[in-house]
Amino acid sequence: MSGVEGYMYPNEVTLYWSVLIVLYPYITGLVAGAFILASLERVFNVTAVKPTYRLALLTALSFLIVAPLPLQFHLGHPERSPEMYFTPHSTSAMAMFGYVYLWYLMAVLTFEIWLDYRREIVLMSQTSKGLMRVIYKVMTLGSSNISPRALHIDERVSWVVTLVGIPSAFLLHGYVGFIFGSIKANPWWSSPLMPVVFIFSAMVSGIACVMVLYMAVTKLRGKKIDMRCVDTIGMYLFYTFIIDFSLEMLDLIHRIYEADESFRSLDFMVHTKLYFSQIVVQIGLGTVTPLLLLALTQMVRLPEIVRKRMYVVAGALTLIGIFAMRWNVVIGGQLFSKSFLGYTTYKMALVTKEGLLVAVGLTLLPLAILWVLVKLLPPWTDERAPEGAAAD
Amino acid sequence: MKITRRQMLVLLPAAAIAWEHVLAGTPEASPNYTMSEHWWSMLIDIPKCIGCGNCVRACQEENEVPDGFFRTWVERYHVSDEDMTNPVVISPNGGKDGFPPVAKEDAGKYFFVPKLCNHCVDSPCTQVCPVGATFVTPDGVVLVDQKYCLGCAYCVQACPYGCRYIHPQKEVADKCTLCYHRITKGLTTACCEACPTGARQLVDLKNPNDPIHEFLKTHAVQILKPQMATGAKVFYNELDGSVR
Numbered sequence: 339m340s341g342v343e344g345y346m347y348p349n350e351v352t353l354y355w356s357v358l359i360v361l362y363p364y365i366t367g368l369v370a371g372a373f374i375l376a377s378l379e380r381v382f383n384v385t386a387v388k389p390t391y392r393l394a395l396l397t398a399l400s401f402l403i404v405a406p407l408p409l410q411f412h413l414g415h416p417e418r419s420p421e422m423y424f425t426p427h428s429t430s431a432m433a434m435f436g437y438v439y440l441w442y443l444m445a446v447l448t449f450e451i452w453l454d455y456r457r458e459i460v461l462m463s464q465t466s467k468g469l470m471r472v473i474y475k476v477m478t479l480g481s482s483n484i485s486p487r488a489l490h491i492d493e494r495v496s497w498v499v500t501l502v503g504i505p506s507a508f509l510l511h512g513y514v515g516f517i518f519g520s521i522k523a524n525p526w527w528s529s530p531l532m533p534v535v536f537i538f539s540a541m542v543s544g545i546a547c548v549m550v551l552y553m554a555v556t557k558l559r560g561k562k563i564d565m566r567c568v569d570t571i572g573m574y575l576f577y578t579f580i581i582d583f584s585l586e587m588l589d590l591i592h593r594i595y596e597a598d599e600s601f602r603s604l605d606f607m608v609h610t611k612l613y614f615s616q617i618v619v620q621i622g623l624g625t626v627t628p629l630l631l632l633a634l635t636q637m638v639r640l641p642e643i644v645r646k647r648m649y650v651v652a653g654a655l656t657l658i659g660i661f662a663m664r665w666n667v668v669i670g671g672q673l674f675s676k677s678f679l680g681y682t683t684y685k686m687a688l689v690t691k692e693g694l695l696v697a698v699g700l701t702l703l704p705l706a707i708l709w710v711l712v713k714l715l716p717p718w719t720d721e722r723a724p725e726g727a728a729a730d
Numbered sequence: 731m732k733i734t735r736r737q738m739l740v741l742l743p744a745a746a747i748a749w750e751h752v753l754a755g756t757p758e759a760s761p762n763y764t765m766s767e768h769w770w771s772m773l774i775d776i777p778k779c780i781g782c783g784n785c786v787r788a789c790q791e792e793n794e795v796p797d798g799f800f801r802t803w804v805e806r807y808h809v810s811d812e813d814m815t816n817p818v819v820i821s822p823n824g825g826k827d828g829f830p831p832v833a834k835e836d837a838g839k840y841f842f843v844p845k846l847c848n849h850c851v852d853s854p855c856t857q858v859c860p861v862g863a864t865f866v867t868p869d870g871v872v873l874v875d876q877k878y879c880l881g882c883a884y885c886v887q888a889c890p891y892g893c894r895y896i897h898p899q900k901e902v903a904d905k906c907t908l909c910y911h912r913i914t915k916g917l918t919t920a921c922c923e924a925c926p927t928g929a930r931q932l933v934d935l936k937n938p939n940d941p942i943h944e945f946l947k948t949h950a951v952q953i954l955k956p957q958m959a960t961g962a963k964v965f966y967n968e969l970d971g972s973v974r
Contacts, residue, residue, distance in 0.1 A: 345805075345818075345819040345820065345821070346892075347803075347821075347845070347891070347892025348798075348799070348800045348803050348821055348823075348824045348892075349799060349800055349886075349892050349893065349894065349895040350892045351798075352798075352895070352896075354883035354886050354887070354896055355883060355887065409882075412882070413880050413881050413882055414879070414880065414881020414882075414883075414896060414900075414901025414902055415879070415880050415881050415901060415902065416880075418861070418878065418879075418880045419880060421861045421878065421880065422860050422861055422880070425861055425862065426860065426861070427859055427860055427861055427862035429856075429857045429858075430857065430858050430859055430860045430861075430862075430884070431858065432858065432860040432882065432884050433860040433861065435860070517884075521854075521858075521887055521888055522854065522890070522958060523854060523887070523888055523889060523890035523958065524887060671887075672887075675892070676890055676891070676892055676974075677819065677892070677974040678974060679816075679817070679819055679974065
């Protein structure tokens with residue numbers, strides 16, 4: 339049979355979780371990570387990262403809006419997906435997705451952004467014209483009181499929401515890890531470490547994403563990059579990445595040392611079918627290289643221009659590395675037979691419902707949404723939207 | 731309680747919808763069949779299997795199984811004396827068309843292992859289904875409500891035995907139903923009926939007269955992957971340790 343080596347159970351030859359299911363944990367990871375970066379400023383008072391606070395929130399929202407789409411495209415019957423809300427199966431980890439998602443979208447992220455922007459929204463609803471006026475009016479949700487007392491209450495509530503948001507972000511992505519980690523039939527997935535690894539890799543990818551976005555957008559706007567901010571983000575990225583890498587290595591060492599019945603099969607897979615995506619891209623290019631670059635920025639006093647370039651390269655490589663990690667988990671977990679006697683091949687289609695084009699489209703869609711959100715709710719601290727210039 | 735005409739107008743359609751749901755959950759009518767009186771499973775007598783593929787063909791015909799997918803299949807194991815834990819396994823087209831002849835000079839042992847859904851008591855596939863579209867019936871059969879299944883394939887991932895697939899046309903999970911439409915009418919499964927040697931036997935563990943009780947007492951019977959603790963109910967007589 340084409341693409342099959344050794345023996346696969348006959349129904350295992352086809353892979354059912356495609357590149358879109360790779361995209362799903364990748365996108366939710368970016369959401370959780372971006373939110374945790376935002377919470378650094380709000381809850382932990384890391385003022386240096388303030389210039390990215392609002393951008394991080396808007397980034398998280400943009401990606402969160404897109405997060406369920408890969409799943410919808412993947413489902414054989416997407417029209418039945420509301421059943422997950424109406425008749426959830428209490429023993430299914432996946433059934434909780436809808437609730438965790440809605441909670442995070444409505445009770446945490448949207449609420450926090452609304453509270454944070456409420457003053458500006460009210461002002462812009464009074465000063466803008468035409469359609470924008472209507473949009474901002476709707477966004478006020480009928481609350482136009484921006485007295486100092488009201489704003490102080492907003493501030494306090496927002497703090498509480500962020501506080502609730504941190505465990506929620508952990509829940510959102512830890513839960514995605516649990517979906518994989520709880521499958522005892524699959525030794526590549528089945529691990530209690532999986533949710534923890536997912537949380538830390540989410541933080542790594544989210545922080546890297548906001549860092550790269552902040553630098554790129556600031557450059558495009560012709561403004562000066564706040565190096566104190568980027569240095570701080572780089573430091574957090576470095577330390578989070580070390581924890582993430584340590585956890586992944588712990589998992590790897592544990593597997594190698596334990597060498598259970600699945601080990602020979604999985605080891606062979608890593609050295610053959612997953613060699614490029616796991617050893618070369620995920621570990622070499624996407625983990626060790628950015629870690630070394632970030633370590634250099636921490637240990638050696640480098641000129642600003644060098645640091646900037648190193649951060650951009652490290653950030654971009656990190657994003658590629660974490661994508662490769664999701665790929666290796668999702669696709670790698672289906673390449674070997676549960677008989678441990680053979681391997682299949684993933685053939686990615688180009689233009690089908692679960693093909694490459696849809697995947698690329700869904701990866702770019704959050705950036706388009708972010709562009710709209712940034713136009714609507716400017717996040718810049720160096721140029722807070724002046725009254726009357728709201729729509730710009 | 732007095733119901734006004736207006737209230738009646740509201741209640742009637744609601745009752746009609748509710749009744750439709752009740753009917754939708756009702757199994758196909760099988761007179762004289764009481765689910766609670768049965769606990770179905772299957773016995774596979776490995777030494778009796780000759781790898782003819784009759785069972786696979788009968789299943790595919792009876793259940794309109796799409797090409798390339800299998801509700802049941804047959805594997806041929808070749809276990810060499812030198813490497814007992816790494817057998818060479820083949821199942822060309824699920825064993826549907828039989829197997830190529832064995833070369834006489836090949837050392838070691840050969841045997842056939844028919845596979846199907848194990849209709850587990852603690853089935854991981856039903857555990858993970860996000861909407862409960864797959865379930866265990868009161869008579870011990872794992873089924874899929876294909877009008878309710880989302881086609882997410884989580885159950886396919888969760889099955890340790892590779893027994894599930896996504897039906898390419900229906901785009902929902904599909905698997906062995908133990909010919910539920912037959913066994914509830916007093917018939918045996920299509921695969922058991924087609925087996926020329928009696929290597930596959932439908933078993934009702936709640937029937938005190940079922941010969942399985944005597945068989946289990948007198949034979950070394952095992953289940954597949956007992957370490958998975960799924961409560962698999964397909965029993966294998968003389969199962970070799972190399973079988974996965």
